[in-house]
Amino acid sequence: MPLATAHVATDRPARYVKQLISHMGHKATAELTGAGRGTITFRHGTCSLTSTPQELVLIAAAADPGSLTGVQDVVTRHLLRFATQEELHIGWTGPTAGDALEIVAPAIDDYLLAHCTPPDPLLTELAVTTRQATGRAAGMQVSPDEGALLEMLVRLSGARTAIEIGVFTGYSALCIARALPADGRLLACDVSSQWTDMARPFWECAGVDDRIDLRIGPALRTLRALPEGPAFDFAFIDADKANYPAYYEEIVPRLNPGGLLVLDNVFLGGRVLDPAFQEDDHQAMRRMNNAVAHDDRMDCVMLPVRDGVTLARRR
Numbered sequence: 282m283p284l285a286t287a288h289v290a291t292d293r294p295a296r297y298v299k300q301l302i303s304h305m306g307h308k309a310t311a312e313l314t315g316a317g318r319g320t321i322t323f324r325h326g327t328c329s330l331t332s333t334p335q336e337l338v339l340i341a342a343a344a345d346p347g348s349l350t351g352v353q354d355v356v357t358r359h360l361l362r363f364a365t366q367e368e369l370h371i372g373w374t375g376p377t378a379g380d381a382l383e384i385v386a387p388a389i390d391d392y393l394l395a396h397c398t399p400p401d402p403l404l405t406e407l408a409v410t411t412r413q414a415t416g417r418a419a420g421m422q423v424s425p426d427e428g429a430l431l432e433m434l435v436r437l438s439g440a441r442t443a444i445e446i447g448v449f450t451g452y453s454a455l456c457i458a459r460a461l462p463a464d465g466r467l468l469a470c471d472v473s474s475q476w477t478d479m480a481r482p483f484w485e486c487a488g489v490d491d492r493i494d495l496r497i498g499p500a501l502r503t504l505r506a507l508p509e510g511p512a513f514d515f516a517f518i519d520a521d522k523a524n525y526p527a528y529y530e531e532i533v534p535r536l537n538p539g540g541l542l543v544l545d546n547v548f549l550g551g552r553v554l555d556p557a558f559q560e561d562d563h564q565a566m567r568r569m570n571n572a573v574a575h576d577d578r579m580d581c582v583m584l585p586v587r588d589g590v591t592l593a594r595r596r
C-alpha cells in the first residue's frame with residue numbers, strides 16, 4: 282500500500298489534530314484516538330495524525346498512488362487553512378524506513394566485507410551449520426564484520442569479564458570469549474537450550490568453553506539475580522527487543538568504570554525513525570536510544586554498522 286509521511290514543524294500540533302478531526306468529521310470518518318492523536322478515514326485512503334512536542338506527524342495511506350495524492354492534498358489544504366498564525370511547511374515523502382531503508386549502499390557493503398579480516402574456518406563452519414540447522418532463523422546471527430568488530434572491541438578494551446544477552450548458536454559469544462584473556466569470563470544468557478546446544482562444540486573447538494558460563498532462562502531474571510555492583514568490563518545485548526530498556530537499566534550499574542556496552546539492532550531495519558511503526562519493539566528501541574543518548578552515566582556513539590550498533594562507555 283503506498284504510504285507518505287509529512288513532519289510538520291509547529292508549536293501547536295495537538296491543536297491542529299483537534300481542528301482537522303472536527304472539521305473532517307463532516308466529510309469523512311474522523312476520530313481522536315488518544316491525546317494529540319487521531320485518524321481520518323476517507324473513501325480512498327486514511328491519514329493518521331500524531332503530535333510530538335515540536336511537530337505534527339502525518340502518515341497518509343491509500344490503495345494506489347492517485348488516491349494517496351488525493352488524501353495528501355485534502356489534508357494539506359485544510360491544514361494550511363487552519364494555520365492563520367504561522368506559516369506551515371508540509372512536505373510529503375515516501376516512507377522513511379520500513380524494509381526499504383538501505384542503511385549502507387550494497388556496493389559499499391560488498392567492499393567493506395571484502396576488506397575486513399575474513400572469518401576463520403571455525404566461524405565459517407559455525408555460520409554454515411547454523412544455516413543448515415535453523416533455516417531462516419540463521420538471519421539472527423551477527424554478520425562476520427560485526428563479529429570481527431566485537432572481537433576487536435573486547436581486545437582493545439582489555440576486558441576480562443563480559444556478559445552477553447542473546448547467544449543463539451554462539452557466534453558472537455565465540456568472538457567475545459576468544460578475545461578475553463585465558464582467565465577471562467563470559468556470562469552468556471539465552472532462553473533457548475535448543476539453539477545454544479549447537480554452540481558448545483564450537484566453543485570447545487576454539488578452546489574457550491571453560492571461559493563461558495551459559496545461563497538458560499529469561500535474561501532479565503538472570504540479570505536481576507546477579508550482585509548489584511559493577512562487575513563487567515564488556516556487555517553485548519542482542520536479544521528480544523522489547524526488553525532492551527530493561528536490559529540496559531540492569532547492565533549499566535553492573536559495568537565497571539570505563540566498561541563498554543554494545544547494543545545491536547538499534548535501527549530495527551530503519552523502523553525506529555518511521556512513526557508508522559508503533560509496535561512494542563519499535564517503541565522500546567526508541568525509548569532506549571533516547572535514554573542512552575541522554576544518560577549522564579555514559580558516553581555513547583551510534584554507528585551505521587549492519588542494523589545499527591551503539592557503543593556506550595560507562596564514565
Ligand SMILES: C[S@@+](CC[C@H](N)C(=O)[O-])C[C@H]1O[C@@H](n2cnc3c(N)ncnc32)[C@H](O)[C@@H]1O
Pocket residue numbers: 421422423446447448449450451452453454470471472473476498499500501519520521524
Ligand atoms: C538475535 S539472536 C542472538 C544472536 C547471537 N548474538 C549470535 O551472534 O548468533 C537473539 C537470541 O535472543 C534469545 N532470547 C530471546 N528472548 C530472550 C529472553 N527473554 N531472554 C534471553 N534470551 C532471549 C533468543 O533465544 C535468541 O537466541
